[in-house]
């Protein structure tokens with residue numbers, strides 16, 4: 001991580017822990033919003049008007065948080081509006097690096113070698129972890145936002161007047177239920193698998209493991225009435241938040257994070273649901289199993305010898 005703008009090498013995936021050994025995730029720092037007219041959003045400053053070609057996403061295919069921004073970019077047909085750079089999924093002792101892995105890119109925009117250099121370019125005294133995703137403004141040469149929960153919301157509406165997209169991932173009538181369920185899905189599933197993987201006590205691990213599987217059981221039941229998506233016939237933000245963890249589950253979380261009661265492949269409704277979402281136009285391009293596998297298994301604290309498991313076979317990806 002960065003401390004007063006200087007890279008410190010003792011990177012550990014356990015960002016912080018509480019008195020019971022629970023993993024605690026860092027709060028994001030850059031919280032401006034792109035809006036149709038450049039007016040300020042719910043947080044941060046104004047001046048970030050939606051414009052074609054002005055904004056850029058730095059992402060990793062390994063990363064569920066970054067991947068949800070890629071999913072919304074695809075669903076909202078923003079590929080021609082927002083450009084993308086993909087980092088190398090293998091974590092180095094300087095954090096995320098550009099280039100050097102099939103499907104990753106050099107940083108053509110800013111010419112950096114590492115993601116942390118983007119942060120110090122904008123905030124020379126930055127203290128914190130240099131995470132992806134980063135939503136970058138090419139015009140002002142700055143970070144707009146590095147919190148994927150904000151980014152997926154702004155991409156859902158800020159460009160609609162330019163793209164003509166009518167898909168709404170947060171319809172008014174569902175916003176409350178999306179937000180309520182998202183809190184639980186985040187706590188028990190998205191972040192729950194990390195809490196299991198990075199627990200530093202048996203207690204914290206078992207607590208997280210139980211949370212993960214009670215959520216998966218609940219979601220399996222929710223889908224068992226034949227509905228297409230979690231809240232009915234149409235895809236919403238809740239599906240995107242859920243999918244990014246489900247698609248990484250069998251290949252990374254089941255083994256590396258010890259979430260091993262069963263795989264998603266053993267849950268028929270969830271398996272079909274994952275498949276259904278993968279088949280939506282543009283979504284398969286946001287998923288690279290090789291990045292996910294090599295990336296997670298490069299976390300030295302959990303897998304010191306760096307051996308990447310051969311299995312499981314994932315029929316689902318094709």
Ligand SMILES: N[C@@H](CCC(=O)N[C@@H](CS)C(=O)NCC(=O)O)C(=O)O
Nearest residue numbers: 063064065129131132133146147148
């Ligand atoms: N709150 C952030 C979290 C992003 C995050 O934790 N990204 C991870 C990759 S999955 C990262 O870049 N970690 C690097 C580090 O912790 O040093 C978001 O959702 O955008």
